[in-house]
Amino acid sequence: MANQQQNPLFSWLYDEVSASITLNGCLFSRHEEASAPNADLRLRLVYQDAQCQGDIAEAVLSCAKPMSLAVITRQNDLSCIELCLDKQAGQKLADVLAERDDIEILYIGGQQPRLDQPGLLVMDMDSTAIQIECIDELAAMAGVGEAVAEVTERAMQGELDFEQSLRQRVAKLAGADAGIIDTLCGQLPLMPGLEVMVAELQAHGWRLVLASGGFTPFVGHLKQQLNLDAAYANELVIVEGKLKGEVIGTVVDAQFKADTVLRSAETWQIPVGQRLAIGDGANDIPMVQAADFGIAYHAKPKLQAAADAAIAKLDLRVLTFMLVNLA
Numbered sequence: 001m002a003n004q005q006q007n008p009l010f011s012w013l014y015d016e017v018s019a020s021i022t023l024n025g026c027l028f029s030r031h032e033e034a035s036a037p038n039a040d041l042r043l044r045l046v047y048q049d050a051q052c053q054g055d056i057a058e059a060v061l062s063c064a065k066p067m068s069l070a071v072i073t074r075q076n077d078l079s080c081i082e083l084c085l086d087k088q089a090g091q092k093l094a095d096v097l098a099e100r101d102d103i104e105i106l107y108i109g110g111q112q113p114r115l116d117q118p119g120l121l122v123m124d125m126d127s128t129a130i131q132i133e134c135i136d137e138l139a140a141m142a143g144v145g146e147a148v149a150e151v152t153e154r155a156m157q158g159e160l161d162f163e164q165s166l167r168q169r170v171a172k173l174a175g176a177d178a179g180i181i182d183t184l185c186g187q188l189p190l191m192p193g194l195e196v197m198v199a200e201l202q203a204h205g206w207r208l209v210l211a212s213g214g215f216t217p218f219v220g221h222l223k224q225q226l227n228l229d230a231a232y233a234n235e236l237v238i239v240e241g242k243l244k245g246e247v248i249g250t251v252v253d254a255q256f257k258a259d260t261v262l263r264s265a266e267t268w269q270i271p272v273g274q275r276l277a278i279g280d281g282a283n284d285i286p287m288v289q290a291a292d293f294g295i296a297y298h299a300k301p302k303l304q305a306a307a308d309a310a311i312a313k314l315d316l317r318v319l320t321f322m323l324v325n326l327a
Contacts, residue, residue: 009057034326041090044106059096065089075200076317115323118205120270124279125212131189134214142176174245185221193316211257258286
């Protein structure tokens with residue numbers, strides 16, 4: 001990796017085989033992911049650019065406390081080191097690096113979900129699995145973007161609940177050519193890291209589900225594209241090639257999404273501790289709380305407060321670093 005030769009700590013971690021090293025008068029030892037030592041705090045630092053290594057090393061050395069380190073590898077090109085250390089030193093380290101927008105800081109608990117055992121991940125779609133809000137894009141394509149935005153704003157102000165907001169926004173689409181659905185399906189921008197994350201989880205026998213307050217054509221498209229196990233969303237009514245401005249069937253709201261976690265876990269007999277959910281908005285709070293491990297992705301503050309962990313700086317590739325591999 002670039003920058004290692006100028007960085008004794010990372011040079012030792014990646015290039016040497018010795019079990020320990022003393023730098024600045026402080027002893028550093030190494031461990032493997034599957035045999036992390038007991039410590040007050042277990043941190044992972046995930047980063048993309050090797051240029052981060054100098055600042056990470058400086059922060060680590062400034063703690064002036066013995067610690068054990070490991071290199072954590074996953075099936076993607078992000079880098080990660082794990083540190084097992086004193087709680088006070090660990091918090092100091094996290095505080096020093098917290099303001100950086102290119103380093104994700106992860107806290108690893110004693111009962112962390114395991115990558116090497118089958119699990120379940122239930123994902124929100126809009127602004128989580130894909131980079132857009134489908135209703136907004138459909139509205140823009142139908143020429144009613146501003147009208148739909150007004151309803152969205154009322155919902156955000158708490159004047160409407162999700163189902164009221166959904167039905168009022170969909171009503172604005174009445175009369176639009178249904179062809180805009182196929183057009184949008186053909187250009188859905190996947191969230192960075194989604195495909196890599198999905199492939200790695202599937203390689204370890206995980207079940208992957210979409211639960212969206214959006215619409216069935218889009219979750220169906222993603223389900224097929226990514227070979228997901230199930231996908232749930234709201235069904236638009238189409239009559240003679242035109243959107244009727246209505247949805248039919250059970251509305252996929254916050255409670256439905258939460259129930260999807262529990263139903264899916266029961267269907268595939270996913271053990272307690274291995275049931276995950278990820279989303280970005282307040283409507284995802286019940287879902288991430290229903291999961292054993294709920295993740296906020298570039299999320300609104302309310303969801304971040306409710307979740308067990310957050311991906312706030314990098315992309316979805318970070319998710320598998322949140323899991324432990326004890327194989």
